[in-house]
Amino acid sequence: MLGALAKKIFGSANDRRLKTYAPRVAAINALEPELASLSDEQLRGRTDELKAELASGKTLDDILVPAFATVREAAKRTLGQRHFDVQLIGGMVLHEGAISEMKTGEGKTLVATLPVYLNALSGKGVHVVTVNDYLATRDAEWMGQIYRFLGLSVGTIVHGLDDDQRRAAYACDITYGTNNEYGFDYLRDNMKYDFAQMVQRGHNFAIVDEVDSILIDEARTPLIISGPIDDRSDLYLAIDEIVPRLAREDYDLDEKQRAVSLNESGNEKIEGWLREAGLLKEGDLYDAANITLVHHVNQALRAHKLFQRDKDYIVRNGEVVIIDEFTGRMMPGRRYSEGQHQALEAKERVQVQPENQTLASITFQNYFRLYEKLAGMTGTASTEADEFQEIYNLEVVEIPTNRPVQRLDEDDEVYRTAGEKYKAIIREITEASKRGQPTLVGTTSIEKSEYLAELLKEDGFRQIDFADPNALEPLYDAARRGEHRKIFAVLNARFHEQEAHIVAQAGVPGMITIATNMAGRGTDIQLGGNAKMRIEQELGPAGGDMPAEERARRQAEIEAEVARFKEKALAAGGLYVLGTERHESRRIDNQLRGRSGRQGDPGRSKFYLSLQDDLMRIFGSERMDGMLTKLGLKEDEAIVHPWINRAVEKAQQKVEARNFDIRKNILKYDNVMNDQRKVVFEQRREFMARESVRDEVDEMRHGVIDDLVARHIPEGAYPEQWDTAGLKEAVAHVLNLDAPVEEWAKEEGIAEDEIRDRLRKLSDEAYQSRVERNTPEVMTYVEKQVLLQSLDGLWREHLVTLDHLRQVIGWRGYAQRDPLNEYKSEAFDLFNQMIGHLREQVTGQLMRVEIVFQEPEPEGLPPMFAEHLDPATGENEFAAGHATGSSGGGGPALGFAAAGMSADTAVLERDPHDPTTWGRVGRNEPCPCGSGKKYKHCHGRFTA
CATH class of the missing domain: 3.90.1440.10 (SecA, preprotein cross-linking domain)
Known part of the structure; x- marks a missing residue:
């Protein structure tokens, strides 16, 4: 009660925040006449002026007002669009590293240009993240006109680019790309063997479009790089x-x-x-x-x-x-x-x-937290505000619409059976079609969209194919005459190539559009139709065969007709959004509703439900069915009441809360792996940055010797208790040395420290002779490659082990132990074991390595696949990936011949008694020593 009263008097926290932006909006508006008087060259020169101000010590906040004013003027000259005041506010929210919630049709794509330009002036790069390649390409080309006009470079990251193209795109001031491509490039970069082969140059600032879709819906599951098995x-x-x-x-x-x-x-x-x-x-x-x-x-x-x-x-x-x-x-x-x-x-x-096996993985949650500053924009974020704050430390700010929303959101109609519901939907669609009201019908699956399409066909409707350039002519003709034509189009995965055209013309009077989902479509539904897309479709691209005068005349005719169609659509009530089912997430329903009523247009939305719908059936429809029966609900009758809306909303809230818990739980486990991932990736980059890793190799070798001595000569034990035979065998196995350990142990007064020192000296001499034999330059290269390849191989095995551990750790709960704490403890022990394995594997390989000069292998990483778990099912998806990057960092063409090494080499005839002749041995191959065991259980086995 008091809270509601305080809100009325002082406004909400959101209202108070919005008021703080008013002075800067006024300052930007005040600069408009001055900038309008500048020539194009003078306006472009402001970019260098602003960069100079940053270099002199000013901050991005200090130059926000002139930078935003510059972008607004550039947008007017290149796109013919002027940022509204509310769009300036949205841009400031994004610059502050928050989520800007703006209704559909409020121009989020244009809003992003403001903070993108401002932050790109720092020269550290700005990433704009979209949900698909089409939007990344479209927005980079469309908004890129502003950036290029102002002297900034723009790149695009989409599927199918090679490393050189990706590197060039990331080197640009502004880079557009999809969330998957950014994440996969990060993983692939951390599998490269040379800094020069990496494509990304850091994580400065990212703006995520459709932030709820990317950071919520897709965040439950990791991106995975995998290889075939x-x-x-x-x-x-x-x-x-x-x-x-x-x-x-x-x-x-x-x-x-x-x-x-x-x-x-x-x-x-x-x-x-x-x-x-x-x-x-x-x-x-x-x-x-x-x-x-x-x-x-x-x-x-x-x-x-x-x-x-x-x-x-x-x-x-x-x-x-x-x-x-x-x-x-x-x-x-x-x-x-x-x-x-x-x-x-x-x-x-x-x-x-x-099938495939995991080579590297990361969740979107942990990838996007790599950025120094993160922001996002969407039409529907407030329902997930708590999650954004808790997981990403992102605040949601609701930006007011440029014009008041006039859409009428009606209460749901609930029927007992799906058959009754669909009858009512067909009746409603027919009535809307007669009125000439454009109607968007939302469904939850391809199957249901096609079922509804069949029902419409039975009722006399005709489906049009947008692949035919004249498909809409009957509808245009009916709209001109004010007649009723039963025409509809279907937008689902089967017709995704026609997506932009279907959505763009869904506002033509009388048009019925059935769509599976409207999240992230990226094309607004404009009443009367989209004049620009219609001109392109009917007249072809500018500069074609058509004479300029003829084209201008036809273009004016189309624009005039679209304006007349808009008046008819407005008179019919604007766009009617008809939902055939409630989604598990309120956001998806709100995205569907948000397609209507853009920029102050009238509109209407309504959902039709049945107790046989998945949401109602799974989340407690039995009670409601009994209640409706008692109320005497007859066939083909619906119940309409605000209480029903609230009941459905509560069911959706339950599902959302459960999904939030799933995401939080996954993140807790992934944070354990993420801490280890950071250590491994940072260590890997450190190794790559050094000219030589000889010191690390020597330290590893000495560490292995210390472990071997400690294992076979217990501290404080008498010489007769020493396992000298075991130590001699272990030294031969790991270090490839024939050390007279048993003779040393017989010496009077010798201690384990002396044994350790002698083994170190013996191994140092043996290794030095190997370095001199193969030349120091070659061995420097080999050491780095062996170290990086060994680390990669063990890290992959560690990922698989952690995945298996995670699948079974939940059973510890039956023993009254916290599975998460158990997972942390086990993962820590496994990580330490991996480090021990790394020391022994690197030491064992380098103490046996012999260089065989040969023709260089083709560059590139091995065949890989980019995977991402499906948010709906919790199952992995993966995309066939291209071999990217380089497996080597230059240097001589050479191969390695060593026990347990993973590099392919040209080797001599294998001698069972000389491991240096074995070359590459598969882990499941019989061991070349002739023991009859698999290699991984014999000479390929290293223990911590």
């Missing part, structure tokens, strides 16, 4: 023959948690069928030897019972293509990992591709 397609196909035979009572399905598992009867049936198929040869399904079969069965079960075709994925051109739940777009090249995509390929009977 053995092909097991036959196993996937064989198991896929078995799983569909399960009955409903053979497995437990939890749609709320999106989980499915076999129960006792299911286990028995699967075991029997696997034995019949010859896949289960001994023991039961859950024996350690059969754990791979369990994994494959579980993934096949998920593929059949959780994943729905045309909702979670589609099959196109013989490939399973993932559908992004939040944008409704296809994600070509992306794949679920851990065998899930292979299970889907087996289910759909398309070619099963090989």
